[in-house]
Amino acid sequence: MADSRKVAVYVSLRTLLKAIETLEDGLPPRIDTSVFNSFSVPVRSHLLSAFKFLGLIDDDGHIQEALAQLIRDKESRAITFSEVCERSYKEIVKLAEETASQRDLDDAMRVHGVQGATLEKAVRFYLQAAEYAGLPVSPLWRNMRGRSRPTDRARRATSQRATRASQAARSAMPENGYGGSQAERKGDEDILTAEFSSEGSVILHLKSEAAFHPDFVFSIIDKVMERVAQYETKAAPSQGQDFE
DSSP: OOOTTSOOOOSOHHHHHHHHHHTTTOOOSBOOGGGGTTSOHHHHHHHHHHHHHTTSBOTTOBBOHHHHHHHHOGGGHHHHHHHHHHHHTHHHHHHHHTTOOHHHHHHHHHTTTOOHHHHHHHHHHHHHHHHHHTOOOOTTSOOOSSTTOOOHHHHHHHHHHHHHHHHHHHHTSOTTOOOEEEEEEETTEEEEEEEOSSSOEEEEEEEOSSOOOHHHHHHHHHHHHHHHHHHHHSOOOOTTOOOO
16 A cells, blocks of 8 residues: 655656766755755655655655665666665556556556646656656556657648648748748757758757657747748848838
8 A cells, every 4th residue: 555645756867866876976865955955945845755655765864875876876777766666666567567548547646645736747657667667557557758759740730830830931932032941850950950041040049859740840930930031021221220
């Protein structure tokens, strides 16, 4: 039975791993919020709660062997972290192996004292941890590793909208032509390019761990295309003069 005094982890995996890394320079015998002074005040308390839930410290903050091992053996950190999560999420690991539904996962997570927006964050943490440490995940559990990660269909829609935006801008411009636009995903960046006919191009880099939603990407593209069209249909400003 879950310990009702301990709340499931609801910080991001990245934040938790960063907190563990901050202890590499020196591991005190007891952890309190002052150890995490590089984080905001609310996050410090969330991290302390997370360390307790995962069994990295006891209720009084004294470090446990699992935390010492995470700090000591960086090369095997993912393996150790997997063992830590398997102990802390026994019921959820079992559900994953039984191909449980999303509702089953949510209900199991609520037992650990989370609900509403905090429940969603707690579920997201488990899915992030599962990817990092190789924990089982039911195929019926929705992807919550990042915000609005577009599917392949959404990415195709993004490309199609880029073509339409380029064609619309070109039709509204003079005969001297317009190079076009494109949007592509490279690594952790959405790269938007709007080309001038003779003045080079405008390139925007939108950096995010997860791809931006197509509607957001193209609200930016549409604005860029509008400004490019305005520029091409007017005389370019002289050096040192701003373009309104």
